[in-house]
Amino acid sequence: MTLKYWLLFLLYFVQGIPYGLQSGLLPVYFRTAGLSFTKISLTKLLYLPWILKVLWAPFVDWYLSKKTWLMLTMCGLGMTCLACSFLTPEVDFLGVAVTLLLMNLFASIQDVATDGVAIQLLGAEEVGFGNSIQVVAYKLGSLLAGGGLLTFLHHLGWGALFVYLAVIYATAIGFTSRFHLSSSTQDRPAKDWDLTVLRFFHEILLVPDTLWTAGFVLIYKLGEQGSVSMFPLFLLEHSFSPQKLGFWNGIVATAFSITGSSLGGHLVSDSRNSESLQILLVLRFCNLLFQTWVMVTYTDQAAAFQVAAVLSLCIQHFIGGLITTLVFSKMMLCSQKAPERIQATHYSFLAAIEVLGKVAFSTVAGSLVDWLGFRHTFGIFLAFSFASVLYTV
Numbered sequence: 001m002t003l004k005y006w007l008l009f010l011l012y013f014v015q016g017i018p019y020g021l022q023s024g025l026l027p028v029y030f031r032t033a034g035l036s037f038t039k040i041s042l043t044k045l046l047y048l049p050w051i052l053k054v055l056w057a058p059f060v061d062w063y064l065s066k067k068t069w070l071m072l073t074m075c076g077l078g079m080t081c082l083a084c085s086f087l088t089p090e091v092d093f094l095g096v097a098v099t100l101l102l103m104n105l106f107a108s109i110q111d112v113a114t115d116g117v118a119i120q121l122l123g124a125e126e127v128g129f130g131n132s133i134q135v136v137a138y139k140l141g142s143l144l145a146g147g148g149l150l151t152f153l154h155h156l157g158w159g160a161l162f163v164y165l166a167v168i169y170a171t172a173i174g175f176t177s178r179f180h181l182s183s184s185t186q187d188r189p190a191k192d193w194d195l196t197v198l199r200f201f202h203e204i205l206l207v208p209d210t211l212w213t214a215g216f217v218l219i220y221k222l223g224e225q226g227s228v229s230m231f232p233l234f235l236l237e238h239s240f241s242p243q244k245l246g247f248w249n250g251i252v253a254t255a256f257s258i259t260g261s262s263l264g265g266h267l268v269s270d271s272r273n274s275e276s277l278q279i280l281l282v283l284r285f286c287n288l289l290f291q292t293w294v295m296v297t298y299t300d301q302a303a304a305f306q307v308a309a310v311l312s313l314c315i316q317h318f319i320g321g322l323i324t325t326l327v328f329s330k331m332m333l334c335s336q337k338a339p340e341r342i343q344a345t346h347y348s349f350l351a352a353i354e355v356l357g358k359v360a361f362s363t364v365a366g367s368l369v370d371w372l373g374f375r376h377t378f379g380i381f382l383a384f385s386f387a388s389v390l391y392t393v
Contacts, residue, residue: 024146
């Protein structure tokens, strides 16, 4: 890979760390501490900065350089990791929550700057490979902070875990500081433009295919995200230990997801994006049917059911990785149709809607389980998964 690909890999890798902490490590950690499914799901509200990032994306376009934003945000991420190393969730739950909220704020701003750099650096023929790097690197960061740290948390300890993460951010800062990124018209102050905020977002909506893409990214992950959030907690209730779950769901299944994401880039390069996406959405729905059957008929301590559960997770993550790369490539290709001065904000707009779809439903998924039980809740997941298939017909 060329140096620009390594830069994008590193930036997206460190960006995935906060997500891994909150999606992989904390739900299992909190469940073993006795929190209800509802309270665990409500921690998804800490992703709020990712939904709101479209509000500050124009300022990243208008002020300072992308490199400056990257340096500032990674410094902030390193500082929040050090702050978290002095806290413990059992005693300082509010402090940990505020620190994680700040981590998401810095990561969401970094995401805007990184996407802007990617759009500038990648040509149309490089988008497929570039998006594979984006998704794979993000998931590797998530894997490190989620499944990997969950597996070894009882050896490392909470404080040491976050000190190591701070060292990773310091390394990323050092590498980025040595990389030359040219400024463009995107980095000129807003006062040079005759654009109000409303006109700015109106221009975003006028970009071809924006409305269709926004609608799709809002719904395509609903069913999958619900099952990805709740099925591991179902297994935790039925004979899977946190360490076992961290290994199979956090490491092995994520490895399948990364493999899928890597292969997804080749599907984009082969110009079969739309057709491949439809096929994969149908396969994802079929696997969710299989996973629901496993959940309904599950018998504790039965090896066959444990194997079936792990198999459904691996297939789910593999297909999900393929779909994610294809969808993010669609988003980037759509953003490249926008004028250069709003490309980063346009991509952030689509990405914010994608996060909104995932977080909004994940936040209430735990309440649905507490209220309806796992069986009926998975029926809702199936309905949403099928809706995404119909959307592309």
